Amino acid sequence: MKIAVCIYEGPYNHEASDSAYNFIKAAIDKGHEIQGIFFYHDGVYNVTKLMEPPQDDRHIANRWSALGATGIDIVVCIAAAKRRGIVDDVLVPNVRISGLGQLTMMTIQADRMVVFGD
Amino acid sequence: MLHTVNKSPFQNTTLMDAARFFQSGDVLLLLEDGVFACQTGTIHAAFVENLLKNVKVYAMRADLKARAITQLIPGIEITDYSGFVELVEKNKVHSWL
Amino acid sequence: MAEEIKKIMFTVRKPxxxxxxxxxxxxxxxxxxxYDADISVVFMDDGVYALKQGQDTKELGIKGFAATYGALMDYEIQKVYVDRHSMEIRGMTEDDLLIIGEDEETEEPVKPQVIxxxxxxxxxAEQHNILSF
Structure with missing residues (x-):
C-alpha cells in the first residue's frame, strides 16, 4: 500500500515528529511504500542541520535524513519554510524544498494520508 | 474509518468532539496525550466505556508506558506502531488535531 | 482509462x-x-470561527484571510460545509457566516452549507483522504 505522511509540528517541542517517525518505520518494516513525507507549518524545522541535540538524545534531523537516503521523498513546504527562515543551505541531505503541489500529489496518489500534528 | 486522537481529555474536548462523528464499526486510536483517556477511575472513564459500545478503541503502548498508565478501562486494546500501520491498512484515517 | 477523480476532504477545527x-x-x-480532485472543506468545532463575518485583523497587524474566504468559490472550492452543532453551541447562526462567493446563475451571495x-x-467515510488543519 502507498502511504503518505504529513507532519505539522517542529522537532522536540511536540511528539508528532516522533510518532510519525515510529509509524513510518513500522510501515516500511511491513513492506509498504512510503509515497512521501511532507513537512508543513512548524514541521519544516524538523530537517535543519543547525540542530545540535545533546549526545544522549535522538537527532531528529539526522533520523529523517537517513530515511531520505533510502530513497523516500521527503519534502519541506517552500512557503512554510521561507516564512520560518528554512532554506536549502540549512537542510540536512536527502530532503528537498518544494511546493504545496507535492502535498497535493501525495494526498491524491497515496492510498492513505496520515497526518501528525498538534 | 480510523480516528486518531492525541489530546488529553482533561485539557481539551477533542475526544468528545470527535466522538460525535464516530460511526458504528469505526476505530479509535488514542496516542500521545490521547492515552490519558484510557485510565480507569477518571471523570472521563464512563464516556470512554460508552464509546466502546460502538467503536473499537486502541491505545498506543509506547505512549501508555511513557506516561505510566497501567490501569486501563476494560475493552481498550493495547497496540504498537506496527498495529497502527495495520489499522491504517484497513481504514481511511482522520487525525483529530 | 481516465483516472478516477479522488475525493479529498479538509477539516478545519482550530480557531x-x-x-x-x-x-x-x-x-x-x-x-x-x-488540481483534478473533488474537494470539500468542513468547518467544525472552533473552525467555525474562521467563517464568522466581520473579522478585522488590521489592528492585530496580520494579513488575515477573510477576503480569500469571501472568494472561495472563485478558487473553485464549492463544497464548503459547517457543522451545525459546532455553530450552535458557540451561539452562532447562519446569519453570522461570511459569504464565500456568488451563485453563477442567479448571482445571489452564497454561504457555506450548514449540515x-x-x-x-x-x-x-467516502473520502479518498482527509487532511486536517
Whole structure:
C-alpha cells in the first residue's frame, strides 16, 4: 500500500515528529511504500542541520535524513519554510524544498494520508 | 474509518468532539496525550466505556508506558506502531488535531 | 482509462488567528483546488470561527484571510460545509457566516452549507483522504 505522511509540528517541542517517525518505520518494516513525507507549518524545522541535540538524545534531523537516503521523498513546504527562515543551505541531505503541489500529489496518489500534528 | 486522537481529555474536548462523528464499526486510536483517556477511575472513564459500545478503541503502548498508565478501562486494546500501520491498512484515517 | 477523480476532504477545527494553522491550511486548499480532485472543506468545532463575518485583523497587524474566504468559490472550492452543532453551541447562526462567493446563475451571495454531524460523518467515510488543519 502507498502511504503518505504529513507532519505539522517542529522537532522536540511536540511528539508528532516522533510518532510519525515510529509509524513510518513500522510501515516500511511491513513492506509498504512510503509515497512521501511532507513537512508543513512548524514541521519544516524538523530537517535543519543547525540542530545540535545533546549526545544522549535522538537527532531528529539526522533520523529523517537517513530515511531520505533510502530513497523516500521527503519534502519541506517552500512557503512554510521561507516564512520560518528554512532554506536549502540549512537542510540536512536527502530532503528537498518544494511546493504545496507535492502535498497535493501525495494526498491524491497515496492510498492513505496520515497526518501528525498538534 | 480510523480516528486518531492525541489530546488529553482533561485539557481539551477533542475526544468528545470527535466522538460525535464516530460511526458504528469505526476505530479509535488514542496516542500521545490521547492515552490519558484510557485510565480507569477518571471523570472521563464512563464516556470512554460508552464509546466502546460502538467503536473499537486502541491505545498506543509506547505512549501508555511513557506516561505510566497501567490501569486501563476494560475493552481498550493495547497496540504498537506496527498495529497502527495495520489499522491504517484497513481504514481511511482522520487525525483529530 | 481516465483516472478516477479522488475525493479529498479538509477539516478545519482550530480557531483562526491564535495560531497559523487555519491560514496556512487555506493556502493548501487554494493550491489543491487547481488540481483534478473533488474537494470539500468542513468547518467544525472552533473552525467555525474562521467563517464568522466581520473579522478585522488590521489592528492585530496580520494579513488575515477573510477576503480569500469571501472568494472561495472563485478558487473553485464549492463544497464548503459547517457543522451545525459546532455553530450552535458557540451561539452562532447562519446569519453570522461570511459569504464565500456568488451563485453563477442567479448571482445571489452564497454561504457555506450548514449540515448535521451525521451527514459529515457519512461524507468522511467516502473520502479518498482527509487532511486536517
Amino acid at each position: 483562526p488567528h491564535g495560531s497559523i494553522y487555519v491560514y496556512e491550511g487555506l493556502e493548501v486548499k487554494l493550491i489543491m483546488a487547481a 448535521d454531524s451525521q451527514a459529515i460523518a457519512a461524507m468522511m
